[in-house]
Amino acid sequence: MGCVQTYKRVHNGPRMTVHPNNRSAAPGSVSSRLDVHFELNGSPVDLTVEASDVVCDVLRDQLDLTGTKFGCRIGVCGLCTVLLDGMPASSCLLLAPMLEGRRLTTIEGLGSDGRLDPVQAAFAEEQGFQCGICTPGQILAARALLAHEPDPDEPRIRDWMTGNLCRCTGYASIVRSIRSAANRLAESGGPERSA
Amino acid sequence: MSLDYIRAGTTEDAIAALIRGGDDAKVVAGGTALVLMLQEGFIAPRYLVDIGRIAALGGIRDVGDAVIIGATTTLWQVMTSPLVGRRLPVLVGALGRVATVRIRSVATLGGNLAHGDPRLDPAAVLLALDASVRLAGPDGERWLGLEELFVDELTTAIGPAELVVEIRIPYPDPSSRLTYRKLVGQTMDDYGVVNVAARLDVDDGRCRDARLVLGAVAATPIRVPAAEAVLRGAGIGPAVIAQAAELAREAADPVGDLRGSAGYKCDMVVVEVRRALTELASGPGGPATPAGRWSDS
Numbered sequence: 130m131g132c133v134q135t136y137k138r139v140h141n142g143p144r145m146t147v148h149p150n151n152r153s154a155a156p157g158s159v160s161s162r163l164d165v166h167f168e169l170n171g172s173p174v175d176l177t178v179e180a181s182d183v184v185c186d187v188l189r190d191q192l193d194l195t196g197t198k199f200g201c202r203i204g205v206c207g208l209c210t211v212l213l214d215g216m217p218a219s220s221c222l223l224l225a226p227m228l229e230g231r232r233l234t235t236i237e238g239l240g241s242d243g244r245l246d247p248v249q250a251a252f253a254e255e256q257g258f259q260c261g262i263c264t265p266g267q268i269l270a271a272r273a274l275l276a277h278e279p280d281p282d283e284p285r286i287r288d289w290m291t292g293n294l295c296r297c298t299g300y301a302s303i304v305r306s307i308r309s310a311a312n313r314l315a316e317s318g319g320p321e322r323s324a
Numbered sequence: 325m326s327l328d329y330i331r332a333g334t335t336e337d338a339i340a341a342l343i344r345g346g347d348d349a350k351v352v353a354g355g356t357a358l359v360l361m362l363q364e365g366f367i368a369p370r371y372l373v374d375i376g377r378i379a380a381l382g383g384i385r386d387v388g389d390a391v392i393i394g395a396t397t398t399l400w401q402v403m404t405s406p407l408v409g410r411r412l413p414v415l416v417g418a419l420g421r422v423a424t425v426r427i428r429s430v431a432t433l434g435g436n437l438a439h440g441d442p443r444l445d446p447a448a449v450l451l452a453l454d455a456s457v458r459l460a461g462p463d464g465e466r467w468l469g470l471e472e473l474f475v476d477e478l479t480t481a482i483g484p485a486e487l488v489v490e491i492r493i494p495y496p497d498p499s500s501r502l503t504y505r506k507l508v509g510q511t512m513d514d515y516g517v518v519n520v521a522a523r524l525d526v527d528d529g530r531c532r533d534a535r536l537v538l539g540a541v542a543a544t545p546i547r548v549p550a551a552e553a554v555l556r557g558a559g560i561g562p563a564v565i566a567q568a569a570e571l572a573r574e575a576a577d578p579v580g581d582l583r584g585s586a587g588y589k590c591d592m593v594v595v596e597v598r599r600a601l602t603e604l605a606s607g608p609g610g611p612a613t614p615a616g617r618w619s620d621s
Contacts, residue, residue, distance in 0.1 A: 161326035180329035180372060183359065203360055204427065205513070216400060216429035222359045223430070224352070226329045227376060270425065292424030292513040 167228040170238030178225035185209040185220035188235060196236035196265050200294075207293035210266030211235050217270045236265035239272065247313040248272045248306075257306030259297035267293050271307045280311055330373045335460050335487060338375050342485035343462055345371035351487060352376070353396045356431040357439045381434070381489060384408065389495060395434025395457075395488040399446070400425075402433055411495050414502035418449040418521070421506045424513045434488035437473065440480040440544070443515040447474070448539035449504045451547060452521035455493045461486035474544035499525045499532065501604040505596050506539075509583050516540045517583045518592045520572075522600040524560060531555045536568065536597065541578040541589055548575040551597070560605040569597040 166175050169192070178187055185202075188194045188211075197220060200206040204219040211220045212234035239246035245253065248268050258264040267290070274281060274289045281289065286307050287300070295303060330345075332338035342349050348370035352358050361367045375381055375396060382394040384405045391411060393402060402408055403419040422428050422436075422445050436446050437457060447470065456469045462485050473480050482488065496502060501524045506516040519539030525532045534555035539545045551568035558564045578589035 161328050163329055180327040181362065183363070202363060204356060204423075207424070207426065210426060213430065217424075217426045218430045219356075219426045221363075222356050224329075224355055224359055224372075226331070226374065227352075227355060229331065229377070273425075288512075289425055291511070292426065 163226055165226050165229050167230060168232045170234055176225070180224065180226055182225040183221050184211065184223040184225055184228065184233070187225045188220065194235055194237050198262050198265060200262075205292065205294075206263075207266045207270065208263055210269050210293060212269050212273055215273060215276060217273050234269065236269060239268065246272070247317060248275065248310040251310035251313055252303075252306040255302055255306040255309050257298065257303045258295075263293060263295045263297075267295065267303055271303075271310060274307070275311055275314055279314060281307070283308070327369065328371045330371060332373055332375050332378055335375075335378055335380055335489065338373050338378065338487055339461060339485055341371065341373045342487075345369075345373065347484065349373055351435075351438070353435045354398060354431040356427050357435065357441070375487065381487075387492075391493050391495070393433055393491045393493065395438075395490055396432045397434075399428040399431050399433060399436070403428070412453070412493060414504055414521075415446070415449055415453070415493070418445045418504040418506075421445050421504070421516075433491055437470070437491065438480060438482055438488050440474060440476075440478045442474070442477060442542060442544050443519070443540040445504070445506060445516070445519060445539070447545045448519045448521040448537045449502075450491070450493065451537045451545055452502065452504075452523045452535040453493050453496065454535070455491055457491050458489045459483070459486045460489045465489070467492075470545075471547065477543040496523065497525055499527055501526060503600050503603050505600050507592055507596055515583065517589055518578075518596045519545075520593075520596045520600045522597070522604055524555065524601070524604045526560070526604075530557065530559050532557075536572060536601075538572060538576055538593060538597075541576040541593055543577075546575060548572045550575065555601075560601065562602075565598055565601040565605065568601060569594045572597040 161180050162177055163180060164175060164177055185197055185199045188197045197211060198208040199221055200208040202221045204222040209220040210217050214232050240249055248271050252258055252268055270290055270293050283304055286304050330341045332341060350358060350369040350372055352372045352374050353376050381396040384391060384393050384397060384407060386407055391407060399419045399422055403416045409416055433446060436444050451470045456467050457473055458465060458467050459482060461483050468481060475481055503522055505520045507518045508514045509517050516539060518541055521537040523535040534552045536548045536551045537545055548571060551571040554564060554567050573590050573594050576590050576593045578586045580586040
């Protein structure tokens with residue numbers, strides 16, 4: 130596995146430059162720093178990024194959204210899971226410019242004002258986590274599953290959640306949490322498909 | 325060194341950018357393979373040409389005797405397409421074995437083939453389906469069968485300024501039985517130790533035509549013509565299956581790695597080919613269910 134230095138990228142301070150008058154890069158244009166416009170947790174975002182920035186770094190270092198964790202940085206561990214147009218994606222394998230025009234959901238986009246999302250509430254009640262570092266990714270992956278399939282059985286849950294690694298729980302309580310979330314969502318009239 | 329990012333609006337834009345960038349330019353669509361290679365320092369391009377927003381490169385369409393899938397269609401879009409589900413269930417099963425949901429949702433079918441990694445699931449099953457790709461480049465367009473596409477490990481016949489535009493997959497004959505098997509040694513999201521895609525076209529209990537493809541055990545996914553020749557014209561029973569499996573072992577040229585020694589992989593080629601052909605001999609095939617997960621049938 131790569132050397133340790135590659136695991137922590139150093140940035141030259143926050144870059145939150147907003148370019149309200151420069152709505153989109155012209156097709157075919159070339160630049161190493163470029164503007165990207167996307168929807169983040171329901172709000173439009175305009176950012177200037179480096180072409181080689183990966184989304185998990187932009188979220189954490191430029192946008193101070195540290196709910197998205199990172200671990201392996203090679204798309205295997207699932208800690209940095211985000212939802213891209215509602216589907217789980219590894220944000221360590223997404224270049225920031227690829228977000229142009231897309232809809233991104235991070236763990237900060239779930240729930241509101243002290244009210245937990247039903248999936249979050251189910252994880253809390255069923256003890257679907259211990260140390261918590263994998264939990265944002267687990268919850269987002271679970272939420273996408275329930276948006277597509279409101280009533281998954283255990284094999285389907287385990288298949289979908291493959292690759293969201295947890296070194297604490299042994300997964301049983303995660304599966305239980307997702308089943309419980311499915312029931313909660315069914316009672317409350319189904320999952321919001323907008324996640 | 326700075327990395328310039330070009331958002332191509334059209335296929336022509338992308339080709340022009342690739343000509344300008346020369347050897348320093350790489351195409352990016354879903355990025356799941358490319359970003360990994362960037363992060364690990366395997367490649368250091370000066371230009372990235374993003375083809376993800378070119379409308380002409382997306383979509384899935386029925387052309388009567390085949391389905392044509394745009395290069396930037398994600399694996400998830402392919403496997404959830406009702407058309408693909410109806411006509412090519414074996415492809416849906418194989419795509420369901422690719423890594424994780426997070427990769428399937430972002431990785432593209434064209435990118436998967438252009439990457440040229442012999443371990444990737446779609447390549448083997450698309451070879452068994454006689455798929456071909458349409459390439460566009462400075463000298464116009466051309467069609468290439470997958471056997472011509474794959475040249476060596478991570479090396480394809482795609483020219484420096486060429487793009488995969490679309491993938492054409494002929495619908496299998498009604499007599500075709502198809503299966504895809506992937507043996508994994510550690511976790512479900514790992515690369516296969518051995519991948520096997522097999523197709524038997526069966527009339528009155530005899531095999532009219534066959535495809536036998538191995539993945540992950542050579543520099544490219546490979547057909548096994550010697551085994552196909554043995555199967556062709558034969559009634560498919562244990563003796564013929566054992567013979568085909570031995571011929572597959574001879575065709576395999578695996579590298580020993582953390583997923584097993586070369587010898588182990590060769591042994592598993594025999595086992596997995598036998599399982600695949602036995603499944604096709606006994607059943608109607610065309611598995612709607614993703615087969616091959618630790619099953620010891």
